[in-house]
Amino acid sequence: MRRAEPETRGEILAAAARRFAATGYRGTSLQDIATAVGCSKATVLYHFANKEALLTxxxxxxxxxxxxxxxxxxxxxxxxxxxxxxxxxxxxxxxxxxxxxxxxxxxxxxxxxxxxxxxxxxxxxxxxxxxxxxxxxxxxxxxxxxxxxxxxxxxxxxxxxxxxxxxxxxxxxxxxxxxxxxxxxx
Amino acid sequence: MRRAEPETRGEILAAAARRFAATGYRGTSLQDIATAVGCSKATVLYHFANKEALLTxxxxxxxxxxxxxxxxxxxxxxxxxxxxxxxxxxxxxxxxxxxxxxxxxxxxxxxxxxxxxxxxxxxxxxxxxxxxxxxxxxxxxxxxxxxxxxxxxxxxxxxxxxxxxxxxxxxxxxxxxxxxxxxxxx
DNA sequence: TCAGGGTCTGACCGATCGGTCAGGCATGCT
DNA sequence: AGCATGCCTGACCGATCGGTCAGACCCTGA
The missing domain is CATH 1.10.357 (Tetracycline Repressor; domain 2)
Structure with missing residues (x-):
């Protein structure tokens, strides 16, 4: 599941925007975002300190x-x-x-x-x-x-x-x- | 913690209204409501089939x-x-x-x-x-x-x-x- | 006296949540 | 070759969620 380009951070941000828009902030789990990107939840938390950092x-x-x-x-x-x-x-x-x-x-x-x-x-x-x-x-x-x-x-x-x-x-x-x-x- | 009057159902409803108004539906847990009433979470679910029934x-x-x-x-x-x-x-x-x-x-x-x-x-x-x-x-x-x-x-x-x-x-x-x-x- | 039904409870369940951690892998520098 | 660094992962954690269940307690009617 390793990704070719190191554009993961940007993809996470974009996927988070889509998921938040679809199901709201509280209604979106980090796992949802990770699945949308095609990476693990741990990767999301590697690029962003926590869920709130994504939103801010x-x-x-x-x-x-x-x-x-x-x-x-x-x-x-x-x-x-x-x-x-x-x-x-x-x-x-x-x-x-x-x-x-x-x-x-x-x-x-x-x-x-x-x-x-x-x-x-x-x-x-x-x-x-x-x-x-x-x-x-x-x-x-x-x-x-x-x-x-x-x-x-x-x-x-x-x-x-x-x-x-x-x-x-x-x-x-x-x-x-x-x-x-x-x-x-x- | 047994209650004197059998008005528990009404009290649960009133407490739920207060808690929902304060922290929203999703932001309120059955435990929150039970604590506000002074009964157990199981009692809330004895009087109401589930959380959604309270809201409806x-x-x-x-x-x-x-x-x-x-x-x-x-x-x-x-x-x-x-x-x-x-x-x-x-x-x-x-x-x-x-x-x-x-x-x-x-x-x-x-x-x-x-x-x-x-x-x-x-x-x-x-x-x-x-x-x-x-x-x-x-x-x-x-x-x-x-x-x-x-x-x-x-x-x-x-x-x-x-x-x-x-x-x-x-x-x-x-x-x-x-x-x-x-x-x-x- | 005893049976039965309404009320209530603690203990427990599986699921999901946000978040942590040690380690694997690729790359590039020395 | 050896080592450091950046990126990524599965496994795991404690907390909390809505919901279930067997049983305890009390009241009433027979």
């Missing part, structure tokens, strides 16, 4: 983009923050919908792990920004439904071209989120 | 209401179907948000099980109705995001009063879903 490497680009959005959001308030948050999140969801899809609704569980606590915090800031400065519950509800709906729904959009999905999600976000007036600078 | 009994009222909505939807098309679907689903989500919440994003996995195949089919019909007869992708995207977002988000709304949550979700649904003209009867 797969999610790293998406997390980096979320971090960048979070940085852009600091200092912004009101309508400006709302627009940046909504457009930034739609861009993120469109670009990394395959990565988001492979969590398959396991966000809540995974975010509870201490290793992902900073993602939890960024998500909360994103939600606050999308809800606007308004403290009306309706605004937070709309923002939360949009955030959760796009995260969970993008698994269904993997085969849709970017330039069709992006404007549709943007238009939806604009419709769903009630605009917040910009503060008047003096 | 907990979800039965919500599933019944979904079934009723599905029945009301048959024969309806266009804007009428869209309104009935949106309002019916919001009602369902508000009324049974605790039950929906305890799935904690495990919808996709659970729906894949053959025992829940009919729920899968009802969900698809609900999605079609909410998207309207329109076959434009944007309409289906909006409906899907709304459906997924409300399902996933209602876990956060458990402490909100019904008469605040319901109109907020209804208004959001109306904003998110582009209206479809009713067919003109001749």
């Amino acid at each position: 490497e797969l999610m790293a680009p998406a997390i980096a983009m979320l971090q960048a959005l979070d940085d852009r959001l600091t200092g912004l308030t009101g309508g400006a923050a709302q627009r940046v948050a909504a457009e930034g999140f739609v861009d993120l969801a469109v670009r990394f919908r395959r990565e988001i899809a492979l969590l398959r609704g396991e966000f809540p569980e995974l975010l509870q792990q201490p290793a992902f606590a900073h993602i939890q915090r960024m998500s909360e800031r994103l939600l606050d920004a999308m809800a606007g400065t308004s403290d009306r519950p309706a605004a937070r509800i709309a923002a939360l439904v949009l955030l959760a709906g796009i995260s969970e729904g993008c698994a269904e959009f993997v085969d849709m071209p970017d330039d069709e999905l992006r404007p549709a999600l943007l238009a939806l976000a604009r419709r769903a989120l009630e605009p917040v007036p910009d503060p008047i600078h003096d | 009994e907990l979800m039965a009222p919500a599933i019944a209401m979904l079934q009723a909505l599905d029945d009301r939807l048959t024969g309806l098309t266009g804007g009428a179907a869209q309104r009935v679907a949106a309002e019916g689903f919001v009602d369902l989500a508000v009324r049974f948000r605790r039950e929906i919440a305890l799935l904690r994003g495990e919808f996709p996995e659970l729906l894949q099980q053959p025992a829940f195949a009919h729920i899968q089919r009802m969900s698809e019909r609900l999605l079609d109705a909410m998207a309207g007869t329109s076959d434009r992708p944007a309409a289906r995207i909006a409906a899907l995001v709304l459906l997924a977002g409300i399902s996933e988000g209602c876990a956060e709304f458990v402490d909100m009063p019904d008469d605040e949550l319901r109109p907020a979700l209804l208004a959001l649904a109306r904003r998110a879903l582009e209206p479809v003209p009713d067919p003109i009867h001749d």
